[in-house]
Amino acid sequence: MISIDSALCRGCGLCVKACAQQALSIENKKALCKESCTLCGICIDACPFGALSFPQKDKAKDLSAYRGIWVVAQCLEGKLLPVSLELVGKARQLADEKHVLLSAVLLSAPSEALAQELIFAGADQVLLLSTAPSQMEEEEELAFRLLAREIAQRKPEIVLFGATLFGRSIAPRLAAHLQTGLTADCTELSIDPQQGLLLQTRPAFGGNLMATIATASARPQMATVRSGIFPLPPKDLSRIGQQVLLPALPKKKTKLHILESHRETGCASIASAPLLVVAGKGIGTKKNMKLVHQFAQLSGAQVGVSRPLVEAGWADYSQQVGQTGFTVRPKLLLSLGVSGAIQHLAGIMGAETIIAVNTDPDAPIFQAADYCIEADCMAVLEELIQIYKI
Ligand SMILES: Cc1cc2nc3c(=O)[nH]c(=O)nc-3n(C[C@H](O)[C@H](O)[C@H](O)COP(=O)(O)OP(=O)(O)OC[C@H]3O[C@@H](n4cnc5c(N)ncnc54)[C@H](O)[C@@H]3O)c2cc1C
Structure with missing residues (x-):
């Protein structure tokens, strides 16, 4: 969230007007920032008194506390999306190189069969939602709150998303919330042999060169990958893994209301x-x-x-x-x-x-x-x- 220096704030409300997220309000003649802040920074420019600023990076953040790789797995009509399995296959290689645990977070109603499929594809454990979304519009809000909570508590070092509409929406939101980096539409992922960082390669400058990006000073390291970039992993029926039910979230009203939805065709x-x-x-x-x-x-x-x-x-x-x-x-x-x-x-x-x-x-x-x-x-x-x- 944006930092507000109450000694400088005059309660003029210009930041409230500037905020497209309605994340700011004036309480007791001082600006107040809510959780829905996306750290876009527009309010900082709008404040004539210099009272607003980006939060200071926690210099004492212990990056070594972050361990393990997560793949956020999505389902459509009761089936895992191919991109989720492709990511589990790639993440398995990365986890073996780093000698860490690979977890898949299954964003659907808890299903033993789907969890098993993720384990056969390479996951060591599957984190299951105990509160399944009852409505479409709840899904993203619920996933955001749940992932934000679990990432803060369990501290994975790397979190990977499919570059689906959902992944493209939730990953930047989470990265802003967690104050970390995100590389979108990666075409290659590897581990830096010296520092163990995730090397995220993607086209840059109109695709005329490939840029390799590393998130050196923040965690988790986050990336999205489009479907078809990595091959589907073979099903290894001998693999065994753990299924962990995540604690339920308190019910909260969603801010997002989907009026109509259309299936993408052809893709x-x-x-x-x-x-x-x-x-x-x-x-x-x-x-x-x-x-x-x-x-x-x-x-x-x-x-x-x-x-x-x-x-x-x-x-x-x-x-x-x-x-x-x-x-x-x-x-x-x-x-x-x-x-x-x-x-x-x-x-x-x-x-x-x-x-x-x-x-x-x-x-x-x-x-x-x-x-x-x-x-x-x-x-x-x-x-x-x-x-x-x-
Ligand atoms: C940011 C960015 C993103 C882009 N994304 C994409 C993308 O996702 N997909 C994509 O395709 N392009 C993309 N492009 C465009 C890309 O740079 C090329 O312009 C495009 O791929 C060229 O398409 P083309 O080969 O069909 O046409 P042209 O470049 O015009 O090539 C036509 C080819 O046909 C050959 N030819 C002509 N007549 C015949 C014939 N009778 N028989 C056999 N061969 C013949 C020619 O020798 C030539 O090689 C992107 C560009 C940018 C800047």
Whole structure:
């Protein structure tokens, strides 16, 4: 929370007006800050008397008290999200390197079967909610309060979230509350061999370079990772682990009211498609998308596209592959007329086999492809359609 120097505060209320979170009020002619403060700092600039400031960092904070890795696991319709299992698989490697315990926090009604699934994927223990949210709108508020309490008490060194809508909303909120760092949309996580810090790598400067970020002076070290970045871990049925029921939270009115909710469409189909045909600007015209779809239907593939095709309205965003689209991990990816810009490659490097068709022998996609066909992609596509039709 923002620090208020009551000797300087005149109770003018300018900070109250400036605060979008309604986290400030005037009581007994002095400003008062509530828990809902997100430390955005707007009130500090609004105060003409210099009475407000960011809280002093606790210099005496004992970072060595923080130990263990947590993965915050999410469910949808009673099933664990793939990204949660992918994160548990990656976190298992990190925990083994650091010789620490790996815990998964299951954000759903307590379920032995789901907890067991997290253990088979690599968790040593699963922390279960004892107060399950009864309504959608309660979920995030409840998860925030619960995680804030448990992280403060149990002190994990690293906390990882899936970069889902939920993860992208709650992780920054928690990081601000805990006064720690957060790296969003990491594409690699590793442990620094010297200091044991979490090295969080993500694209920076429009994807033109990769930045590796470490949170050296605050805990926990927090990161979000998009679905498909790490492979799903194998199920090890011999693994055993503990299930711990977290103490219930007192009921509290939520500030968030969801009026309507819509399911995202399409994202699951390209992110988890085993066979993917990806079209780029090289296909020439919107009309040619029909042939791409015809081939996809004949071969059982899903259709992905490069960003310019989404921008041109040839395809939906849910089909965009790359840094600002979806990360895909198909067994086979057929790339048609895609140049292979770094932002596009960021989304396809998990593909097992890439076949690329491009007229330019120097196209960067050929550096990433296993098989390179220097040809007109539409001619190749038409031939493939004929083969499938036979
Ligand atoms: C911050 C940021 C984020 C971005 N995020 C993404 C993202 O998520 N996904 C993404 O895709 N892009 C993204 N981009 C855009 C990216 O930089 C490229 O501009 C884009 O990927 C290029 O798409 P393309 O390869 O289809 O088109 P082009 O670059 O125009 O390439 C077309 C290719 O087709 C070839 N070609 C032409 N005719 C034929 C033919 N008849 N047969 C075969 N080949 C042919 C050409 O040789 C060329 O290599 C992002 C950019 C920025 C700055």
